[in-house]
Amino acid sequence: MLNSNWDNLRVFLAVARHNSAVEASASLSLDHSTVTRRLKILERELGTQLFGRNSQGHVLTHAGRQLLRSVEAIENSLSMVESQVGHDNKTLIGKIRLGATEGFGSFFLTPHLCDFCERHPQIRVDVLSMPRCINLSKREADLAISVDRPTAGFYVASKLSDYRLRLYATPNYLASHPPIKSVADISHHRLIAYVDELSYSDELRYVEKLAPGALVRLRSTSIIAQLNAARRGKALAILPCFLATPCADLLPVLPDEASLVRTFWLIAHKEQREIARIRVLWDYLRQTVEINRDFLMGDSQELRFLDD
Incomplete structure (x- = not known):
């Protein structure tokens, strides 16, 4: 028994x-x-x-x-x-664990969440920015932002935003290497990329689509590592515009041709979605992304804040 x-x-x-x-x-x-x-x-x-x-x-x-x-x-x-029932559904008190992709969580979300915590001083937010999928079924987080929409399970999933990726290089790299006038020219260049066999999503396997024939000589499971390597000026890198745009030492290469779009999904367990503190963060994230759609798509250099 x-x-x-x-x-x-x-x-x-x-x-x-x-x-x-x-x-x-x-x-x-x-x-x-x-x-x-x-x-x-x-x-x-x-x-x-x-x-x-x-x-x-x-x-x-x-x-x-x-x-x-x-x-x-x-x-x-x-x-x-x-x-x-209980105070959690009526008052904005308690902890929220938010999982997100590494770059989006570290560079985009965290500055905005500073403002959220100032608005709601009795809510604590734990941000899990990781180069892997956050597993909601294992209760690793209350909310997750993912490039994959769940196909099973008791989840609420809502499209948060599209975002654009482009090919980037430093001015010194472009000046000291063969010119890139078309996608075909990329095959003469070195590229920094993901480790495909360790990639946590098929949505991140885009080298052949964006940079066909490129010589991949450095790979990393971390998009932040790829960003830092690209800024060293030894190779090209495929980066989200929201990561690369703020970097004055990176320039887009063939911005119209070497470009692709991916989607972020906001996900929560159905029963947790109605908890007040989670609902208010859900709404805040959607509002924050709404005013930054141009930034996420690489059409603006300005990161905007709701409280500015």
Whole structure:
């Protein structure tokens, strides 16, 4: 018979989602010994093993997978209760964890979120700017901004904005290398790009479309690393306009021909979307992007703020 409290089930969820007791303990701010002890209590109460171990870490057994579905249903119900009753639905108090792509989160969102926190001093925002997808199903964040729209799950997804990418180089690079008068000329140049096999989205595999035949000699999983490398002046780079435009030492190359558009999606769990503090940030993000559409598309050099 299961007599465990929610804390033990929360530990189970964390280990299942991270595939690691060590990572689960870090995410829960608990000692590793506490996590393993609570797992043993849970397994003893259920009379079954919930995890196996292999080179990948903790792997759910058949019983573990069955329990995971039930516990996630409980978690969703608790979130629904939070959104329907209690102070969180009525007052703008608490923490919001916002996941975003690395460049957009670091260069565009963070300055605007300083203003948001000034507007709402009782809300704390944790920004997760990472060169990977934020996993909402693992509750890594309350809101996420992604280049991919979710195709499954209980999510609300709304198009946030299109953004443009162009080919960029420093003036010194362009002056000291063969001229680029057409897309065909790009094949004579070196390029900085993503590590395709480690790319977290097909939307980021655009080298052959934008710079066919280019000699890729430096790759990075980080768009910020690519930006910094491009500013060194040794190669071309494909960069979002919102990253490159503020850099006076970078110039667009063939801005009309070597250009493509991608989309940012704003995503949340359906039940969390109605929590007041999350709803107010959702609306703020949409308003912020709305006044910066030209900037995101590379048609303006001015980053605008709602409170200016």
